Amino acid sequence: MSERSIVTKVLRYLKTVPGCFCWKEHGGMYGTAGIPDIIACVNGRFIAFEIKTPSGKTTKLQEATIRKILNAGGVAAIVHSVDEVKVILEKHGLL
Numbered sequence: 001m002s003e004r005s006i007v008t009k010v011l012r013y014l015k016t017v018p019g020c021f022c023w024k025e026h027g028g029m030y031g032t033a034g035i036p037d038i039i040a041c042v043n044g045r046f047i048a049f050e051i052k053t054p055s056g057k058t059t060k061l062q063e064a065t066i067r068k069i070l071n072a073g074g075v076a077a078i079v080h081s082v083d084e085v086k087v088i089l090e091k092h093g094l095l
Contacts, residue, residue, distance in 0.1 A: 006081065007037055007051050013082045017089065019043040034061035036069075036076060042094045046074035049088075054080055 007024060014022040022040035025031065036048035048069050050062055058066075058078055069076035077088050089095045 001053065003037075003051055003053050003056060006053065009082050010038055010049060010051060010079070010085050013085060014038070014040055014042075017042060017095070019094075034059070034065040036062070036065065042089065045092065045094060047088075047092075047094075048074065048076040049085060050076070050078045052078055052080055056080075 011022060011024060014020050020040055020042045022038060025035045025037060025039050027033070027035075036050040038049040038051065040047045040049070046069070048066070050058060050066060052058065066076040066078070075088065075092055077084070079085050079088070086095065
């Protein structure tokens, strides 16, 4: 499964979660490098998901950005499936 298809499935799932506002962050010359693929606010909590295929690797910049989000009190994670997203939301009491 491609990263793009995982992103699509995760977004489709998040849009069914009550109290969730989310979007796909697009890279490019006007974007900020290292920002996770999906940004969400669920019941007032900031959440960011970096989507990877099972063989995908994060960059140092992506890892640093995730650490910054966590240090700021947000939730951020590297995920490979909708099931992993569900686990993270449950862990933080958002489901």
